[in-house]
Amino acid sequence: MEQFKDRNVKDGYMFMEMESIPVEPWDKFKQVVRRTFKGELFVGLWVVFREMCRFDIHTTQYPLEKLPISPRYRAIHALQRHMDSGENRCIGCGLCEKICPANCIKIDTKIDENSRKEVGEYTINFGRCIFCGYCAEVCPELAIVHTDDYENASEQRAHYGAVDDLLTPMDIFKMGKQKEFMGFGAINDNADSNIKKTPTSY
Amino acid sequence: MNENAMIIETIIKAVTILAVFSALAGFTTYIERKILAFMQRRLGPMHVGPAGVLQIAADGIKLFTKEDFIPQNAVKPIFKIAPVITAATAFIALAAVPILPEFILPFTDYVVRPIVADINVGILFVLGAMSVGMYGPLLAGMSQSNKWGLLGAARTVIQLLSFEVVTGLSLIAPLMMIGSLSLIDINNYQTGGLSDWLIWSQPVAFILFLIAGFAETNRTPFDLLEHEAEIVSGYATEYSGMRWGLFFIGEYANLFTVSFLVSIIFLGGFNPLWFIPGGIMILLKISFFIFLFLWVRAAWPHVRPDQLMWFCWKVLMPVAVINILITGIVLI
Numbered sequence: 001m002e003q004f005k006d007r008n009v010k011d012g013y014m015f016m017e018m019e020s021i022p023v024e025p026w027d028k029f030k031q032v033v034r035r036t037f038k039g040e041l042f043v044g045l046w047v048v049f050r051e052m053c054r055f056d057i058h059t060t061q062y063p064l065e066k067l068p069i070s071p072r073y074r075a076i077h078a079l080q081r082h083m084d085s086g087e088n089r090c091i092g093c094g095l096c097e098k099i100c101p102a103n104c105i106k107i108d109t110k111i112d113e114n115s116r117k118e119v120g121e122y123t124i125n126f127g128r129c130i131f132c133g134y135c136a137e138v139c140p141e142l143a144i145v146h147t148d149d150y151e152n153a154s155e156q157r158a159h160y161g162a163v164d165d166l167l168t169p170m171d172i173f174k175m176g177k178q179k180e181f182m183g184f185g186a187i188n189d190n191a192d193s194n195i196k197k198t199p200t201s202y
Numbered sequence: 203m204n205e206n207a208m209i210i211e212t213i214i215k216a217v218t219i220l221a222v223f224s225a226l227a228g229f230t231t232y233i234e235r236k237i238l239a240f241m242q243r244r245l246g247p248m249h250v251g252p253a254g255v256l257q258i259a260a261d262g263i264k265l266f267t268k269e270d271f272i273p274q275n276a277v278k279p280i281f282k283i284a285p286v287i288t289a290a291t292a293f294i295a296l297a298a299v300p301i302l303p304e305f306i307l308p309f310t311d312y313v314v315r316p317i318v319a320d321i322n323v324g325i326l327f328v329l330g331a332m333s334v335g336m337y338g339p340l341l342a343g344m345s346q347s348n349k350w351g352l353l354g355a356a357r358t359v360i361q362l363l364s365f366e367v368v369t370g371l372s373l374i375a376p377l378m379m380i381g382s383l384s385l386i387d388i389n390n391y392q393t394g395g396l397s398d399w400l401i402w403s404q405p406v407a408f409i410l411f412l413i414a415g416f417a418e419t420n421r422t423p424f425d426l427l428e429h430e431a432e433i434v435s436g437y438a439t440e441y442s443g444m445r446w447g448l449f450f451i452g453e454y455a456n457l458f459t460v461s462f463l464v465s466i467i468f469l470g471g472f473n474p475l476w477f478i479p480g481g482i483m484i485l486l487k488i489s490f491f492i493f494l495f496l497w498v499r500a501a502w503p504h505v506r507p508d509q510l511m512w513f514c515w516k517v518l519m520p521v522a523v524i525n526i527l528i529t530g531i532v533l534i
Contacts, residue, residue, distance in 0.1 A: 032517075045502075048500045049241070051240075051242070052240045058243045059243075
């Protein structure tokens with residue numbers, strides 16, 4: 001490893017051969033003539049013309065077409081429901097509140113009549129949230145997750161931050177369309193095709 | 203033909219040219235955005251109308267309804283008049299340019315000559331009117347009390363003044379061969395088909411005039427006066443709405459004027475070629491030169507102002523003078 005860390009100029013280094021800068025007027029003149037008749041400008045013209053004829057357009061017409069996003073993508077949060085009971089998965093442990101580096105999560109819990117911990121209000125201040133994803137990572141119940149819903153425009157950020165907004169709507173849950181967050185370490189659908197061969201030793 | 207008929211005909215011609223070239227200026231912006239996009243593998247405007255054709259309408263509505271803003275410290279009358287000068291001179295220059303060959307009005311025997319004023323010093327008039335257009339950017343930049351505007355105006359003046367020398371000198375050689383300053387005479391000099399085109403006998407003058415044309419219309423290799431990275435938007439920095447739109451229309455009208463000049467002087471103008479009638483020929487040539495302007499904009503970077511001056515005075519002007527000398531010797 002040591003040999004890679006040594007940045008000093010050694011024998012193995014090669015210096016680029018640079019064109020010497022002309023000093024004499026005659027040399028300057030020769031440089032101008034050489035550059036003028038080299039035809040580099042026409043290479044530029046040809047390249048853009050070729051691209052126009054090929055018509056290989058790379059535009060994604062956004063509202064009509066959307067690029068696939070990674071399963072690790074961290075867009076606006078959601079609270080998940082239990083698969084069997086349909087209740088909020090959150091147990092009010094407060095780990096997400098604790099780990100949040102932006103201090104934007106606030107949980108109100110209380111002891112209910114059966115002496116069980118009940119989550120009252122769960123809010124995220126999206127004005128402060130930095131979408132680091134620690135809350136989703138630390139959650140032991142997979143309750144607070146990130147969705148892939150990145151098109152969130154509203155009059156107020158608060159429209160996304162309360163329990164009612166975060167919790168999966170009941171009708172979507174009943175249709176079985178509650179999506180789990182693949183999260184950290186998740187791979188893309190096309191991950192296999194992206195693998196390239198790399199040498200195993202250097 | 204009596205006097206009244208001539209006045210009416212001239213007014214109709216002038217209004218037609220004004221309307222057609224204003225509309226063409228708008229449409230050229232659409233073509234420009236599309237072609238630049240295709241050359242950069244983009245799609246360009248797509249949302250307004252089929253393939254974005256109505257983008258011009260959207261832009262027009264925006265320009266017309268935008269607030270007409272005048273900065274507090276600006277010299278108001280000059281600030282207001284400057285864009286008008288640019289647009290007006292651009293269209294005045296078009297007055298002496300023959301747009302199409304003579305044609306007979308359908309269903310009548312009335313011969314229309316599609317030129318507003320056939321004056322015998324046509325080319326001189328066109329170049330003169332185009333150089334008066336320099337006052338537009340100059341006054342705009344000096345009146346708006348904005349340093350970017352002032353720098354843009356200064357650059358405009360050095361660029362246009364310098365390249366007018368090249369334009370004039372490069373044109374002297376072909377004019378010596380033709381012996382007339384009228385654009386109609388210049389066109390008629392090249393009636394004998396492809397081999398009569400002046401580009402074959404005056405290739406150097408053609409290239410010089412084309413390069414100077416790029417500089418005079420402020421197109422890309424020489425668009426220093428609106429160099430966004432350096433001087434924001436040059437002389438147009440403080441302009442908005444329709445006043446800015448007038449600068450824009452003027453610039454595109456100049457683009458068409460230069461295309462017409464190059465086509466008429468060097469490429470046989472509106473003479474018919476083989477089976478192609480003259481009217482189609484001139485449209486083809488104009489289209490090619492407009493495309494060339496856009497093509498070059500997509501491909502080439504800007505030059506620095508000092509490089510521009512160096513190029514003008516130390517390369518183009520000597521070459522133009524030598525070209526005149528050689529032409530003179532050959533003619534004698």
